[in-house]
Amino acid sequence: MSDLAATPDTSATEARAELLAFAGRPAVADPRPDLIGLERDALAAALAEIGLPKFRAGQIWHWLYHRGVTDFQAMTTLAKPLRGRLAETFRISRPAVVTRQDSVDGTIKWLLRFADGNEAEAVFIPEEDRGTLCVSSQVGCTLTCSFCHTGTQRLVRNLTPAEIVGQVLVALDHLGGYPTSQPDRRLTNIVLMGMGEPLYNFDGVASALRIVMDGEGIALSKRRITLSTSGVVPMMARCGAELGVNLAISLHATTDAVRDELVPINRKWPISELLDACRSYPGLNNARRITFEYVMLAGVNDAPEDARRLVALIDGIPAKINLIPFNPWPGSNYVCSDDDTIERFAQVVLKAGYASPVRTPRGRDILAACGQLKSESARLNRREARAAAAE
Structure with a gap:
């Protein structure tokens, strides 16, 4: 748990004051511009400002993302005077690791703190293949999905490209992921399924993913990246056209009445509009299917008629359906469907011709499973901020 969290003998006001005081410090104590998070052209432009030719950007990019260095002095293909000049002018950032938790099943969760004191979580899930x-x-989320722990935390802010890429770099640091070209690399896939709605931070996410997908750096193919959205319909086509990554839809219901409660964004873009956007997603075909995520909630969305409605709704869409056993979190009001109910649901979907794997919960013991992520960062309203500052 974050050391900004309230302890049993610390009042909520004192905890907020502590967070406000931390966040109120200079966001970047080090005034040097950060090279992490700059796309290639921006990196070249930053280097040009100190008189370096464009080819230097390629060399430095290699050290930052292929080799994962955090110290300019490690860039041994550059002359020592140049390394010193770079160190005087720029910095190479990483989010601070507040905690690392290792699950009994091998899942790893990092709580990461950014320069302004806000925090987010990232999770590594190892599988056989x-x-x-x-x-x-x-940081936080604006969607308030009722079954999701992150949804109980108010949106604090969007993450920057550097902070998004930084999560990948921290994972590679811990997993021995450099050089990134090693054939047995442990980190092979990325899913934008953590805290927040990616399509409400499209520019930051897109910039970060272009860095991640660059073949001379982290070098993860767009086929190995999946972006999950709760249904920000106007941004879906742009995501497919500009990024070409795999798309996952947090569907979770087969009627607007139920989805309005589970995924409130449905009140803005109901199921019919969402599925129309899925059908027109750029590049959609049988080899590049949309994944529909469906959390199994006892007595809410798990009846055989729900399964039949589901396959009727997605008829004609190249798709697979991930059935997700509900992962409990403190204060949640839902119960996971039992195994027999999930199996009956899966069989209806399978007989209709759709793959319907049941996702094995991972990292439940460290609250790292789907829907369990949350940090202690808090957006204070004006009254709270004034009260905290006056303490």
């Missing part, structure tokens, strides 16, 4: 990093796009 891949290693997937679940990345956050915001």
